[in-house]
Amino acid sequence: MSKTEVMKCLQCGICCKLFVINLNEEEYNSKRYKTVFQEFSHFDWEEAELIGANLLMQKEDGKTCIYLENTKCSIHLSRPKACQAFFCESKEEWCQDMVRIINKEKETNFILT
Ligand code: SF4
Numbered sequence: 001m002s003k004t005e006v007m008k009c010l011q012c013g014i015c016c017k018l019f020v021i022n023l024n025e026e027e028y029n030s031k032r033y034k035t036v037f038q039e040f041s042h043f044d045w046e047e048a049e050l051i052g053a054n055l056l057m058q059k060e061d062g063k064t065c066i067y068l069e070n071t072k073c074s075i076h077l078s079r080p081k082a083c084q085a086f087f088c089e090s091k092e093e094w095c096q097d098m099v100r101i102i103n104k105e106k107e108t109n110f111i112l113t
Pocket residue numbers: 008009010011012013014015016086087088089102113
């Protein structure tokens with residue numbers, strides 16, 4: 001995030017329904033978060049990363065983060081680093097593919113934020 005960007009997440013929840021979240025090693029090892037493949041939650045970091053068991057669990061719709069309640073993150077203050085790093089109005093290059101997907105979603109569903 002550049003120092004010139006002032007970012008305020010409105011907690012609309014759109015991005016939490018579009019992308020799967022990778023936990024980092026520390027987050028995965030902490031066991032603080034619900035992950036996909038709970039049956040493999042005993043796997044160590046290398047094994048988990050290999051099979052994608054370090055992804056946050058999603059709701060039954062298969063796309064919404066398990067921690068999204070209505071439009072807000074229920075673990076906002078302790079959300080994973082990947083969530084903290086991303087902002088939908090970011091000008092950062094690494095965010096642009098996701099920003100485009102979010103904007104398309106807003107256009108398709110006539111969402112104003
Ligand atoms: S980062 Fe943007 S899309 Fe994601 S919840 Fe915040 S305002 Fe909504």
